Amino acid sequence: xxxxxxxxxxxxxxxxxxxxxxxxxxxxxxxxxxxxxxxxxxxxxxxxxxxxxxxxxxxxxxxxxxxxxxxxxxxxxxxxxxxxxxxxxxxxxxxxxxxxxxxxxxxxxxxxxxxxxxxxxxxxxxxxxxxxxxxxxxxxxxxxxxxxxxxxxxxxxxxxxxxxxxxxxxxxxxxxxxxxxxxxxxxxxxxxxxxxxxxxxxxxxxxxxxxxxxxxxxxxxxxxxxxxxxxxxxxxxxxxxxxxxxxxxxxxxxxxxxxxxxxxxxxxxxxxxxxxxxxxxxxxxxxxxxxxxxxxxxxxxxxxxxxxxxxxxxxxxxxxxxxxxx
Numbered sequence: 001x002x003x004x005x006x007x008x009x010x011x012x013x014x015x016x017x018x019x020x021x022x023x024x025x026x027x028x029x030x031x032x033x034x035x036x037x038x039x040x041x042x043x044x045x046x047x048x049x050x051x052x053x054x055x056x057x058x059x060x061x062x063x064x065x066x067x068x069x070x071x072x073x074x075x076x077x078x079x080x081x082x083x084x085x086x087x088x089x090x091x092x093x094x095x096x097x098x099x100x101x102x103x104x105x106x107x108x109x110x111x112x113x114x115x116x117x118x119x120x121x122x123x124x125x126x127x128x129x130x131x132x133x134x135x136x137x138x139x140x141x142x143x144x145x146x147x148x149x150x151x152x153x154x155x156x157x158x159x160x161x162x163x164x165x166x167x168x169x170x171x172x173x174x175x176x177x178x179x180x181x182x183x184x185x186x187x188x189x190x191x192x193x194x195x196x197x198x199x200x201x202x203x204x205x206x207x208x209x210x211x212x213x214x215x216x217x218x219x220x221x222x223x224x225x226x227x228x229x230x231x232x233x234x235x236x237x238x239x240x241x242x243x244x245x246x247x248x249x250x251x252x253x254x255x256x257x258x259x260x261x262x263x264x265x266x267x268x269x270x271x272x273x274x275x276x277x278x279x280x281x282x283x284x285x286x287x288x289x290x291x292x293x294x295x296x297x298x299x300x301x302x303x304x305x306x307x308x309x310x311x312x313x314x315x316x317x318x319x320x321x322x323x324x325x326x
Contacts, residue, residue: 009041009042009096011096011115012042012094012097013099014044014086014089016049016102018051018082018103019053021054024046024058027101027105030109031112033109034110037112037113040116043072043094044070044072045092046072046073047077047089048074048076048077049080056076075092081195082195082196083191086205086209087189087191090178090180090184095180096119097116097178098178099111099112099176099177100173100178102152102173102174102230104230105132105174106228108228110225111226111227114130115177115226118225119177122219122221125179125221126179126182126219127171127210128220128223128226129176129221129223129226130175130222130227131156131226131227131228132154132155132175133230135229137231138234141296144297146301147300150246151245152172152173153232159224162221162222163210165211165215170220171210173206173209182216186216186218187209187213191205192208196248200244207256208256214260215259247304248307250305251308253307253308253311254269254308254315255315270312274312277308281305
């Protein structure tokens with residue numbers, strides 16, 4: 001067994017999945033090969049977010065055939081959206097630390113050990129994330145590094161540092177580790193954002209959680225010793241997907257900024273969101289005017305700035321919709 005004979009669980013690996021029958025085996029094989037965990041009591045939780053494929057059967061296979069090496073638990077979460085799946089994982093997790101892996105994230109052999117060790121050494125760390133490297137099915141477009149963070153790729157060097165939540169430059173939910181205490185004390189049961197549902201692909205669920213944790217006084221760290229490979233299929237690099245992604249990421253910006261804003265600051269944030277992003281759009285159009293139509297990355301950035309500029313109005317629309325429904 002990989003665990004000590006104790007009831008205390010040190011670390012939980014939580015994997016939200018939707019129709020992950022083909023992706024999950026690769027993730028689980030990487031977890032089977034973790035090193036340095038002989039003295040850790042750790043578990044794997046897989047939260048099935050309403051899959052219509054053979055996901056449950058794949059998990060059952062691993063539960064039966066690898067029960068001597070891994071503790072694997074399966075939960076079905078019928079409320080659609082990765083935010084609900086992650087909240088369910090936190091509820092079910094027994095570990096002091098919870099490491100989230102998407103079903104296309106392949107952890108390095110020492111990822112569990114490095115994740116656990118960092119949390120042990122930094123008691124004020126509420127969340128921490130490491131390096132996420134891209135494994136591309138097709139070559140990404142030129143200058144892709146400018147936008148790679150939008151696809152949960154993060155390669156920030158070998159120095160540990162604290163994230164600055166005031167700029168919203170925070171790690172993605174993929175390969176994020178959280179202290180369960182920090183989540184349970186800081187994060188509300190109901191989120192503003194629920195994941196990229198619908199045509200608008202509005203995101204923000206990852207950042208929302210981290211803003212609550214930061215607001216409660218916990219630290220958010222970059223730990224370069226943690227490595228994960230993010231598998232990027234060809235369709236995530238296609239023009240339509242990228243532009244929809246940019247727009248969805250931009251629409252949530254105003255509401256995210258409100259989480260750490262005081263009431264008197266709301267009009268200021270409203271105006272700055274409009275004018276600041278308008279300036280960025282005009283600057284981009286001026287810089288890329290000669291190749292604007294052919295430069296996909298520049299178009300992506302403008303799409304993000306445009307959505308960020310109108311995000312205050314999107315917030316008002318959502319607020320009016322809620323009132324109307326009541």
